[in-house]
Amino acid sequence: MHYFRYRGNVLYCDSVRVKDIAEKAGTPVYIYSHRTLIEHYRKIKNAFASLRPLICFSMKSNSSLALCRALVKAGSGLDIVSGGELFKALKIGADPGKIVYASVGKTPDEISRAIKAGILFFNVESIPELCAIEKMCGRLKKRAKISLRVNPEVDAHTHHYITTGTQENKFGIDIDTVTKIFRQKDCYRHLDIVCLHVHIGSQITESGPFVKAVRKVSSLIRLLRSEGHKIDYLNIGGGMGIVYRKERPQTAADFAKAVAPLIKKLGVKLILEPGRFISGNSGILVAKVLYVKKSKSKNFIITDAAMNDLARPSLYGAYHEIVPVHRSSSSRARMKYDVVGPICESGDFLAKGRRLAAVKEGELLAVMGAGAYGFAMSSNYNARPRSAEVMAIGRNFYVTRKRETYADLVRGERIPGVLK
């Protein structure tokens, strides 16, 4: 579900013509629908309403200030993974009391900043990290709230790059070690270890693996409580899949129906940290067709967007639907195309072997479902300035990030005197 829809043959974002945005902001450009974004936040919030959950939007999926601000304004908390995301979160006025911080490699500086900010939870991924937070709290004379990320050893049945809850992954702490930490929790004098966290992967389309993981942590919580430990919160992570092609992912309501009863029984406060579910279908990437090239065996559409703008197809073989921004009124033959960018790598593509109504130079194409891990994973590879971002809110649209300039590309670089 999203609000990128055709009126006649013209693609709109909310009530704004995509073409008008592309004319003003240039291409390639990421365009976000405020309405789609907020509706997805509300969908998940409402699905779990009976548990009054804290939804912490996963900033790694999209840390653009305007997008995060829109969610924070609607009541969302934030899930962060770095000092940079903490900086951005504080910059948009997020309540630190609604920020949870995960990452297997938090540096002393990042830990210190998060303690000083007074975040809700550190999602801790190892004993050495726990010791580092304890030490820093001692130094700063502060306390910190800790959530232990449990590795439940559940396979999420998703792309192997984005599955995180099995033994081979670097993430989380095994159940025996979690138990051991609780038994020795008095050693951590500055820490309140009162939450368990579990996140098993991303783009998970069925409830089964979530239920399995929640069952496993539920038994762990019962065991820990029977030993007198206090567990007030459970964070069940993110990972809910969305529609890119023909997936039929569980809806927020299905998901809640499967998982909420288990959590209700535990009597814990629930935290969720969805990223893609909220931001994924709220954004598209609009590119201009530079050339249409025929080789002996293939037709190529060469666009001004490339793998540096949207890495998911190259990196994961991910499918993103591609549609024209203006549908031709004359009937055009359907052709099979590779949609590629200007980058000097054969792996630079947005789609392969895609059937599209014939496309002409200068036309605009919209790459759908690009709101999550789109701009967030973009780079300057091939010295390409990163694209602009625009948000449509009702009938208006706003450039929320200027396109980078060539000057931006060299900002911070220095040539040593000896080379001059």
Ligand code: LLP
């Ligand atoms: N919480 C934790 C601890 C995570 O590691 C992640 C994502 C999330 C929440 C949010 O997951 P989501 O709800 O968005 O699935 N770049 C990949 C996805 C990497 C996901 C990393 N962790 C992609 O483009 O598919």
